[in-house]
Amino acid sequence: xxxxxxxxxxxxxxxxxxxxxxxxxxxxxxxxxxxxxxxxxxxxxxxxxxxxxxxxxxxxxxxxxxxxxxxxxxxxxxxxxxx
Amino acid sequence: xxxxxxxxxxxxxxxxxxxxxxxxxxxxxxxxxxxxxxxxxxxxxxxxxxxxxxxxxxxxxxxxxxxxxxxxxxxxxxxxxxxxxxxxxxxxxxxxxxxxxxxxxxxxxxxxxxxxxxxxxxxxxxxxxxxxxxxxxxxxxxxxxxxxxxxxxxxxxxxxxxxxxxxxxxxxxxxxxxxxxxxxxxxxxxxxxxxxxxxxxxxxxxxxxxxxxxxxxxxxxxxxxxxx
Numbered sequence: 001x002x003x004x005x006x007x008x009x010x011x012x013x014x015x016x017x018x019x020x021x022x023x024x025x026x027x028x029x030x031x032x033x034x035x036x037x038x039x040x041x042x043x044x045x046x047x048x049x050x051x052x053x054x055x056x057x058x059x060x061x062x063x064x065x066x067x068x069x070x071x072x073x074x075x076x077x078x079x080x081x082x083x
Numbered sequence: 084x085x086x087x088x089x090x091x092x093x094x095x096x097x098x099x100x101x102x103x104x105x106x107x108x109x110x111x112x113x114x115x116x117x118x119x120x121x122x123x124x125x126x127x128x129x130x131x132x133x134x135x136x137x138x139x140x141x142x143x144x145x146x147x148x149x150x151x152x153x154x155x156x157x158x159x160x161x162x163x164x165x166x167x168x169x170x171x172x173x174x175x176x177x178x179x180x181x182x183x184x185x186x187x188x189x190x191x192x193x194x195x196x197x198x199x200x201x202x203x204x205x206x207x208x209x210x211x212x213x214x215x216x217x218x219x220x221x222x223x224x225x226x227x228x229x230x231x232x233x234x235x236x237x238x239x240x241x242x243x244x245x246x247x248x249x250x251x252x253x254x255x256x257x258x259x260x261x262x263x264x265x266x267x268x269x270x271x272x273x274x275x276x277x278x279x280x281x282x283x284x285x286x287x288x289x290x291x292x293x294x295x296x297x298x299x300x301x302x303x304x305x306x307x308x309x310x311x
Contacts, residue, residue, distance in 0.1 A: 010186070014231060017187045017257065041140075064148070067141055067177065069184040070231050 002047045004057050006075045008066045009040035046080070053077065084110045084303050087125040089155070089171075091117045091146045096132035096169065096280060103280040104129070108296045115151065122154040127164040127299055130155070130171025132224070132278060142185055142227045143173030152178055164208055164299050165272045169225055172264075172274030181267055181274045182240070183232030189257025193226040197288060199251035200263050200277060204244045207266060208302045209273045212294035218251050219291035221277035228276040230258035230265075243268050248275055 010016045016038050023037040043065060047053055057075055066073040086104045090097045097114060104112035115122065117135075122128055136145035146152070152174075159165045159180055167175040175181045188194060197220050202213040213219065232240075237260065240246055248264035256276070264275030279292030 014186070015189075015257075017189050017191050017229065021191045064140070064144060067144070067184050069176075069233075070186060 001049060001080050002045075002053055003078050003080045004045040004047060004053075004075055005078075006043040006045065006057070006061060006065055006073060007040060008043070008061075008071050008073045009038050010070055011072050014070050049079075084126045084300055085124065086110060086112045086127045086129055087115045087122050088112055088129050088131060089117065089151055090114050090131070091133070091135035091149060091170075091174075093135045093137055094131050094133035094170070096278065099278070100129050100131040100168070100280045103283045103293070103296060107283040107293055108300060110300060117146070117149040117151045119151050120154055122151070122158050125158070125163070126303060127166070128155055128158045130165070130167040130174055131280070132169030132171060135170055135174065138170075138227070141173075141177065142170060143175075143177040146170075146174045147178040156180065159267070159272050162269065162271050164303070166209065166295075166299070167272075167274040168278055168280065169223075169228075169276055172276055173227065175272060175274045180272050181265060182236045183230055183259075183265070185227045186229040186231050186257075187227050188225070188229050188255070193224075194228075194255050195222070195224040196255070197222045198253070198255055198263075198277060200248045201251040202247070203249055204247050204266075206244070207247060207270055207273070207298075209266070209295055209298050210247060211302060212298045220289040221279055221282045221292055222288070223255060223277045224281075225256070225276055228256040228258060230256075230262045230276075232259060240265060247273060248277070 018039040019037040026034045061073045088100045101112045173185050202217045205213045205215045249261040254261045266273045279295040282289040282292030
């Protein structure tokens, strides 16, 4: 089995309203060092072992998990022991 | 004229849409569930607002894979009028029937109020009963109405007069170029965040929305004149 960790964030250059709100809050808390905040999504997928897992994950990100018009994604794969 | 009102799990403006067509426009409206495959007997397709599939992942992202969406695509390909309002607009964006994407509102909150819109293009099957540049009042009710697209897409839309409505004066959600509603290049698919179906009776505060539905009907009648 594979455990896939998918991270989705708004593209650089696309204004992130939620990230901006969090950034402002951190500034009011006197964390002046904070330069930028981007809020994203984290998903975990458990997948059966097969040869083309990577290309399947890529496809799922493109078609559903992220919206490539405004979002970037990346993922990590690790092998786990199935139940 | 026969209108389909597509109902997804979580749609909540479907009844308003039905009322606008059946009672105010005086035409036939039929609820069609998301699990259907065929819309061939309808003259126009309406995707109502709401929170299809709880807005999980992204607004409209899951609804676009519902069985009915293949039929919506076919209707669009045939040139039938397809109107998506609010969540319906988001579904049209996610499905690629309209360009761009929707982000969370600039102020990160849900907004429900009347707004002023400017009719930017009145030479469409949806807006021919409005004056060009006319200011109208239609309510919004959304959390994700912050329209976004890349500059190439935006320039292309301007060139083809695809921007149909802009927010007039105050931009409530931060959307690019004050965009409130856009159509496809062919001109038969319109998506808009404001709710024309909620502005069809002066008791509701405005009846500026009814002319959008009248526009669809009048053009359809002109194209379907019985010539025998």
